[in-house]
Amino acid sequence: MVDVIADLSSFSLEAGPPGDQRELLHLRARSAGLTFSGCAHAVFLCKLVQSVRCIIKSHLANRDSLASGGDGDLCVGMLGMGHMGKQLLLSLLEKSDIKPSNIKISSRRPELAVEFVQKGVECFFDNRRLAAWADVLFICCLPSHLPKVCSDLHSQLSKRCLVYSFTSAVPVSRLARLLGHDFILRPQYDFVACDTADVWLSCTRLTSALTDPVLIEASSPLTMGGGISLGLNWVCAVLYSLLNLCTSAGLGSGDAICLINNVLKDKWPHAVELHSQSFISASCASSLLAEEPFPWISLTDVQTKETPLQCFLSSSKSMQHCMSAAYKSLLETPAN
Known part of the structure; x- marks a missing residue:
């Protein structure tokens, strides 16, 4: 930018x-x-x-x-x-x-x-x-x-x-x-052609605009409006980032998956649960012990190549709804 x-x-x-x-x-x-x-x-x-x-x-x-x-x-x-x-x-x-x-x-x-x-x-x-x-x-x-x-x-x-x-x-x-x-x-x-680009004209002051449900809805990553779009790879990279945080802390793969699922379910109870094979190939997931951390994931690869998570997320409407709900929930929650 x-x-x-x-x-x-x-x-x-x-x-x-x-x-x-x-x-x-x-x-x-x-x-x-x-x-x-x-x-x-x-x-x-x-x-x-x-x-x-x-x-x-x-x-x-x-x-x-x-x-x-x-x-x-x-x-x-x-x-x-x-x-x-x-x-x-x-x-x-x-x-x-x-x-x-x-x-x-x-x-x-x-x-x-x-x-x-x-x-x-x-x-x-x-x-x-x-x-x-x-x-x-x-x-x-x-x-x-x-x-x-x-x-x-x-x-x-x-x-x-x-x-x-x-x-x-x-x-x-x-x-x-x-x-x-x-x-x-x-x-x-x-940028995509649309008739609703003027929705952004209400952003007269950014800090107050960040409390506007209409603008929060329009900026939701997987369903952006107003003529702007953000690739699915960004959402995947965010989730892989959370996985890497668990890995860097030495958290076992079982606990890492449970933690991420709990964070998402806290925002949208109907979320489909993620599993090891949602993030890594089935062959790698089958040999990964629950107490063993996930391998470190390169976010460069995540944003430039097809990943298991991208395939899962693109086909799971439930998980897409979950990510949108998590986004809106976190943006609408006031700072302490």
Whole structure:
């Protein structure tokens, strides 16, 4: 998601439609829809990851695998404070339970984050320090800055750090090579012709828009509206991310499947249960012992190749309903 509109006031979420350019209104709607959906999906991911981490923590009381945050809380790093970075930070502060003290920003212009620093968010310019600290790292930089950013991050990321990239025009496979890291999520938004794109024009203020049931419905990943779509691979990658969290904590495959099923059933009781073969091939699943952790899953492969989970999810309407229900439930639940 390139920051091409950062200095264009007519495209800001707060701006009204330009009086003499109403034929371009759909561009403003598309811009608002991308910003809203990008932030909403990131908040959903963080809330889902935090839920799973809390369950793992209670399951494995004194294990060191979740000790990076000191108290087990999710540590979120943000690299870049342009238009998307600011909107994402506002969304996380308003809609998630992540404490400001558990969010850190690395930016070439720390002065842009003064209002957030006053709320308890730490801001500095040290990409390597951020990478070594974060559990989830959001990359919100321009494509032209990416080679330098990746050079800074290379070899600094722990295997369990989930990198989430908003940088457009850079495929996840290339990003994985640049970072030397395969635990990466990159949402791929596409545009489709429709008559409902103006639904996004109600995004006058992002934080209030994130409480609007109509917009939450329109941004639901598997059934997106308003002329924007998000591939099934993104939802699969989110679920594989949860599986990798269980693996990194040393959780056996039986407990990992049970944990993920319980998280989803808590949001939609009618969910079809996932099994080992939902994630890995039947031959691998048959030889996997219940007390043995799942193998580490490359999210790069998940987003570029056909997977057992993609086949399962595409054919299971029940699981699709479950993921939509989980998304709406987590977005509609107010932060504590």
